[in-house]
Amino acid sequence: MEISAQHVWLMISAAMVLLMTPGLGLFYGGMTRAKAALNMIMMSFISAGIVGVVWVLWGYSMTTGDGVLGLFGNPFANFGLQNLMGSADLIKAGYSATFAIITVALISGAIADRARFGAWALFVPVWITVVYCPLAYMVWGGGLMSAGGAVTAVFGQVIDFAGGAVVEISSGTAALVLALIVGQRHGFAKDPNHRPHNVPFIMLGAAILWFGWFGFNGGAATSAEQAGLIWVNTLVTPAAAMLSWLVTEKIRHGHPTSLGAASGVVAGLVAITPSCANISPLAAVGLGLVAGAACAVFVDLKYRFGLDDSLDVVGVHLGAGLIGTLALGFIALPADGLGGGLFYGGGVQQLIAQTAAVVITLLLSGVGTLVIGRAINKAIGFRVSHEAEAAGVDLAEHAESAYAFGEIGAGFNPLPHAASPSPAAVSAPDRSANAVSGATAQHSKEDSFA
Template identity: 50%
Template sequence: MNFPTYWLLITAALVLFMTPGLAFFYGGLVKAKSVVSMMMLSFGTMGLVGVLWMLFGANMAFVDGTSNDWIPEVLGNPFSDFALNDAAKAAFGGDASAGAVLAAAAFGSTFAIITVALISGAIADRARFFPWLLFAGFFSVLVYFPVASWVFSFVVDGDTTTFTGWVGQLGTHLGLSTETIDFAGGTAVHINAGAAALALALVLGKRKVFSKETAVPHNVPLVLIGAAVLWFGWFGFNGGAATADGQAALIFVNTIVCPAAAAIGFIVVEHFRHGKATAVGAASGVVAGLVAITPACANLTPFWSIVLGLVAGAVCAVAIELKYKLGFDDSLDVVGLHLVAGVIGTLYLGFFAIDTGLFTGGNIDQLIVQFIPAVAIATYSFVMAFIIAKVIDVTVGFRVTEEEEVAGIDSVLHGGEGYALD
């Protein structure tokens, strides 16, 4: 294996570690009597989506782009190498290219896992475990795997990397001067997860007690630990696809400075709106900045990354409170953080991407090819997630009863509690 293959394997481990970090982050935000349930939604996702991806998801997420017809470029063949059997045999025999295929599959699996796990934050305190797994499975197959093929599918020819999904070729299809930039998943991961989270929140409805006053995290240190793990793993999330030392260095700088600025932007807004800068606000600001820099990490100078972070942090600080005015119960602010910051980071490239942004030497073409995938993926994800969740809710029931919600879903669903204090 060459250095990029080793690098891909190392960063895959970093990204996989992000999902337990997300479990900590989400777990600290919920009530003490539902922390086990919340964390189980993430760990259950790791098991199910990890298996589905290796069986056929990796195949679905790859299109070779050999046809100019858009239809063959929408989805890969799920049975082209079922369970990666051929690649595994070739890698066992010493084929380096097959090893690279397996490394790419490992890396891609971690993105699939955390994308689906992110959605679970919208239905905290009221979702049943096995219906969630049903949703996670159907969403992965019908939404994430296809969207991954639109955004992440690529072929390498020497030193040239060509994105082969319709998002990657959008500029060419439209006759524009540039292609869509989404280096690490602003559309495929964050807009996708945020739109699906909104759909689930609408299907499941509000918790029995839904107000700003009662939305108090039960364990703030756990939230901060989760945010720290997420930030650490995000260097693999953003940097895994880097193909040159200079590119990797730029990505790491931006992955430090954007979330740092976003934490400042978030707590400054908190201070002026509520008179206090909170620890949860700082952690949420970091996440908002990490989300925003995800699509842009390889295509912004550090100065414009700082500006992006300040904007994303400030806007998300306002956005997360809109759920109380609009009346949808997005328990842990997946919409306010991931959908909003994902859209900001994706569209921001249209203005400030190095050499191609409207204000950095380019023209409006970059903004056009950023806007279309953002809207298309958000719409597709929302509609499909709503349908999947509604069918599950009508057939087997998605949420616990009000009595179970009040009693505490940890003991009801998982036979235990997060804290044994006796």
């Protein structure tokens, strides 16, 4: 079989989506304290490692083919992808794997600074198997919410082109549940040092995510016309969301921030994900304006409700995912087999279908994550000790520090303060010789709270 332009584009798109996961690691790593940055990046990387293997063994099989009651595919139908050898379907299998990887990695931001790495590594394959694969099968693989599925027959055809429900709402719901299971960080909402330590990392991560999202949304395009619409919508929705987030920030808090700009971009990307091929560019601008402003408000609600969603996964991904998925009930363009949204005279049918998809996703991800998270928490514990959290999860879980100067890592202070010699006890030559290490120790002391 000769390779076609569509095959090449799908492989490029898969590479772009895979790049989103380390980009997410940078985005999340910059948002944490200095002594938890490596742990956040590692949680993204280990997600790629685990899901990559799971996908070949049974994950892809669970999202395609003949299913079990329309809920999930036979895990052994393409076990090891042996049946796809010599077929171009291997490209699709690789592309779909990158979606699973980024979806579970998104959840990690809700439990930053306090989660055990081993518990997370156990959570990833179980959640992918129990929650993600069934959802992907239901929506994209021929299951309940696909064309001809039982839910579709009752409520109408669900539109979820690139994963508003499958990726965004499912991960946002899981993040909410897991944050409640793990509990608040010590000093949450009181300690001013629970704040981003590296804003340039955040901006770089957001830029990588925006770049990769063109492959995320556009990889499945079937025509040049559709690809053009997806590309423009993926540009303008996050652009508009960034602007509305910054305006909202200025009104509410007095300053537009870099973190707000990056978060607005991500909120817009999330919102356009389900509808990128089904709304006009003008509607995409309106969607971005709504999503950016709404999510800027959503992320502040965690303090009111005492939810320690460390890196705003719930406010951005669940919030914008709900907005983008339900908005299709109003602004979806009429298409073959679809009457369009309310604003195009299509009636309430599309809104009903989108609502049904939201409810099913909330239930499956919420209940599934609750069972998985509580089981792991009871078996091995999901949270590090208070001492490990204070010292930093980078040191406690990985014996590393993101920032090192000389022999002392800036992310932690290995020397007890009481053991430090007083200035009077240090001779003049000794002070000179230890000037650099003394400055480094002071930097360590300051940064241990950052």
